[in-house]
Amino acid sequence: MEWDHGHLTFEDPRRFGVFTCNDAVLAGLGPEPLSPDFTPATLARIGCSRQPVKVRLMDPAQVSGIGNIYASELLHRAGISPRRRSDRIRDAEWPVLRDAIRQVLEEAIARNLRAHQLGISPYYHEAGTRGTWADDASPFLVYDRANEPCARCGSAIRRCEQAGRSTYWCPGCQR
Ligand SMILES: [Zn+2]
Numbered sequence: 001m002e003w004d005h006g007h008l009t010f011e012d013p014r015r016f017g018v019f020t021c022n023d024a025v026l027a028g029l030g031p032e033p034l035s036p037d038f039t040p041a042t043l044a045r046i047g048c049s050r051q052p053v054k055v056r057l058m059d060p061a062q063v064s065g066i067g068n069i070y071a072s073e074l075l076h077r078a079g080i081s082p083r084r085r086s087d088r089i090r091d092a093e094w095p096v097l098r099d100a101i102r103q104v105l106e107e108a109i110a111r112n113l114r115a116h117q118l119g120i121s122p123y124y125h126e127a128g129t130r131g132t133w134a135d136d137a138s139p140f141l142v143y144d145r146a147n148e149p150c151a152r153c154g155s156a157i158r159r160c161e162q163a164g165r166s167t168y169w170c171p172g173c174q175r
Helices: 023-027 040-046 053-057 068-078 093-118
Strands: 158-162 165-169
Touching (some): 040 093
16 A cells, blocks of 8 residues: 555465554553663563563563564573563573564564565465475474474473463473
8 A cells, every 4th residue: 555655565474464543552562672672671570470471471561572483482592481480580581581582583574574585475384384495494493393302402392382372492491
């Protein structure tokens, strides 16, 4: 569609998207992880909860834009178990988690742009067509890899359900 700022393209291969003109929706959202003011202190405030950290991070009222796949991936990168209570995360871990969130989301955006340029679906993996990528490998280190060895430590990846969603983690390098 055309609007004041040029051409707007809406792509939504998994049909989770919605357009709205209702600002109240935005008012209810937590901070945007890629914004400059998403600091470790911001994250530590969000973490004042007994909820498991993955459930907390996926709550859009707490943090915007962290989906299920990337929640598993960024917690693996941070070395934090998705099942750990948010208020049990140590002070020194908040900067690590903040950086992991940003890195994983930025890499996902870059990968999705690349998929767009190649004309393939960024969701190839969920569609069950593993190997569509040029490098013939899933970009995910734990997601959908139950029982496979962790690329970092070799332990078998585990799967569980949290808040009705599949969670994948490595018991060897995530505590
Ligand atoms: Zn591991």
